Amino acid sequence: MSRRRRTTGDRPPWALVPLAAVALAFVAVPFVALIQRVPWSALPELLREPVVTDALRLSLVSAFSATGLSLLFGVPLAWMLARTDVPGRGFLRGLVVLPMVLPPVVGGAALLFAFGRFGLLGGPLFDATGILLPFSFSGVVFANTFVAMPFLIVTVEAGLRAADRRYEEAAATLGAGRWTVFRRITVPMAAPSIIAGAVLCWARALGEFGATITFAGNLQGRTQTMPLAIFLDLESGGADRESAIALSLILVAVSLAVLIPLRDRWLAA
Amino acid sequence: MRRGWSRSLLAVLAGMLVLAAACGGDDDKSDTSGNAGATETTASGVDGSITVFAAASLTDAFGDIKEAFEKENPGAEVTFNFAGSSALKEQILQGAPADVFASANQSNMDPVKDAGKASDDKVFVTNKLEIGVPKGNPGKVTGLDAFGIDNLRIGLCAEDVPCGEFGREALENAGVTPKPDTEEADVRALLTKVQSGDLDAGLVYTTDVLAGGDQVQGIEIPADQNVIAKYPIAALSGSKESATADAFVAFVLSPDGQKLLEKRGFTPAA
Numbered sequence: 001m002s003r004r005r006r007t008t009g010d011r012p013p014w015a016l017v018p019l020a021a022v023a024l025a026f027v028a029v030p031f032v033a034l035i036q037r038v039p040w041s042a043l044p045e046l047l048r049e050p051v052v053t054d055a056l057r058l059s060l061v062s063a064f065s066a067t068g069l070s071l072l073f074g075v076p077l078a079w080m081l082a083r084t085d086v087p088g089r090g091f092l093r094g095l096v097v098l099p100m101v102l103p104p105v106v107g108g109a110a111l112l113f114a115f116g117r118f119g120l121l122g123g124p125l126f127d128a129t130g131i132l133l134p135f136s137f138s139g140v141v142f143a144n145t146f147v148a149m150p151f152l153i154v155t156v157e158a159g160l161r162a163a164d165r166r167y168e169e170a171a172a173t174l175g176a177g178r179w180t181v182f183r184r185i186t187v188p189m190a191a192p193s194i195i196a197g198a199v200l201c202w203a204r205a206l207g208e209f210g211a212t213i214t215f216a217g218n219l220q221g222r223t224q225t226m227p228l229a230i231f232l233d234l235e236s237g238g239a240d241r242e243s244a245i246a247l248s249l250i251l252v253a254v255s256l257a258v259l260i261p262l263r264d265r266w267l268a269a
Numbered sequence: 270m271r272r273g274w275s276r277s278l279l280a281v282l283a284g285m286l287v288l289a290a291a292c293g294g295d296d297d298k299s300d301t302s303g304n305a306g307a308t309e310t311t312a313s314g315v316d317g318s319i320t321v322f323a324a325a326s327l328t329d330a331f332g333d334i335k336e337a338f339e340k341e342n343p344g345a346e347v348t349f350n351f352a353g354s355s356a357l358k359e360q361i362l363q364g365a366p367a368d369v370f371a372s373a374n375q376s377n378m379d380p381v382k383d384a385g386k387a388s389d390d391k392v393f394v395t396n397k398l399e400i401g402v403p404k405g406n407p408g409k410v411t412g413l414d415a416f417g418i419d420n421l422r423i424g425l426c427a428e429d430v431p432c433g434e435f436g437r438e439a440l441e442n443a444g445v446t447p448k449p450d451t452e453e454a455d456v457r458a459l460l461t462k463v464q465s466g467d468l469d470a471g472l473v474y475t476t477d478v479l480a481g482g483d484q485v486q487g488i489e490i491p492a493d494q495n496v497i498a499k500y501p502i503a504a505l506s507g508s509k510e511s512a513t514a515d516a517f518v519a520f521v522l523s524p525d526g527q528k529l530l531e532k533r534g535f536t537p538a539a
Contacts, residue, residue, distance in 0.1 A: 134462075217462070
């Protein structure tokens, strides 16, 4: 890490120091408190329990799937919002970030009204194919994508708007088609924001709780992700509370393992 | 350098503590003055505000009770925290500021008593399970055997929640191995998914079927398979408004309170 240290660092205005310390303490103290409660001796055993391994697997697969879907559909939408003059762009931008401010439980209920058995789209889908999203793993991915994709879109859109467009114009004058420009110039130039957005999106999806339990329900091995398992264990108390704390530690460790290297590489710039 | 950092951190934390203490003090003061005002205007009855932790299945019935109780005691104010009884028990044991606890089963009341947070509890109503199905019964459910059928979408409460515990007991009585599609955190979450039609059936309480209105139909469970849930209530010993808490419990047990509970489908037990 030290190899990337650029300067000796600025000396902060003194007033910033205590405020920054409050922010740091505010984030750090709860984690310290959590770690202090971890039943270390029971940890190896807990890690082998099917409830834990199932939840961890579902969490990881669903978070990566949601990130993949968000990249596939979110990057094009971010490009549209950043580069075109679609009518009502301001409104569309607001709409896109709505899941960020909406309580996730409301998002889950909205998904149920849209894709549930008698939902706007879910009804016809079920009648035609017999496919039902709630209570299925696809439902978990849907809920995760719904809640997490805005983080990707907002980040990528900001990156695209900040990018220097002269390179794209130069490429176009040299005869590159629009698709080639997008593929060869726009995407590589926006790569840092795309990766940063994907990381934020993944992190949000991994922690998703409200929309998932509301839309996809809770069943071990099918829809019970880590946050759901933690919530239910925490609620019932007793020995389950210990496993909830252990699960939380695992979730924290997994997130850190992914976030720290990426943050260093892409978000610190 | 490092020492400097930790010192300012300490100073800031100390400052936050002082601030928190000051705010707490303010709260107390305004609280007592509010009470004093209320005492002057109230001719009879208790006053002060209490927080009642109650099982999710009591949501509607306790809403009615609050209204009647506050009418009878104009100085009193009742606030609720509705959730699965196991979650409430856990919150109380962790020191949540509750004045009254009404649980949907005894096994969540006992730890609260064991911890010295309540001394005396009374069963105030009973409730029984019923199969809730969406309007029109699309899954053509007729009894508990539906819960073992693979291609029906069925839901139970999570195992640690009372309705989940009783539900599994009833299924065992009926000799059915359940194949749930979801295990919900509390009975109202389960009811919501039956109401929306996303589940073909959910094992809920009689009172929930009533609360579900037109969108939910109930299918009764034969008495030899069904489980009777006994709801205990207790005023908590840590309460700052113990007179009001006691009065609330007494009201729930009174004929007036019992009548309100009965209206919502509970069986009076006091």
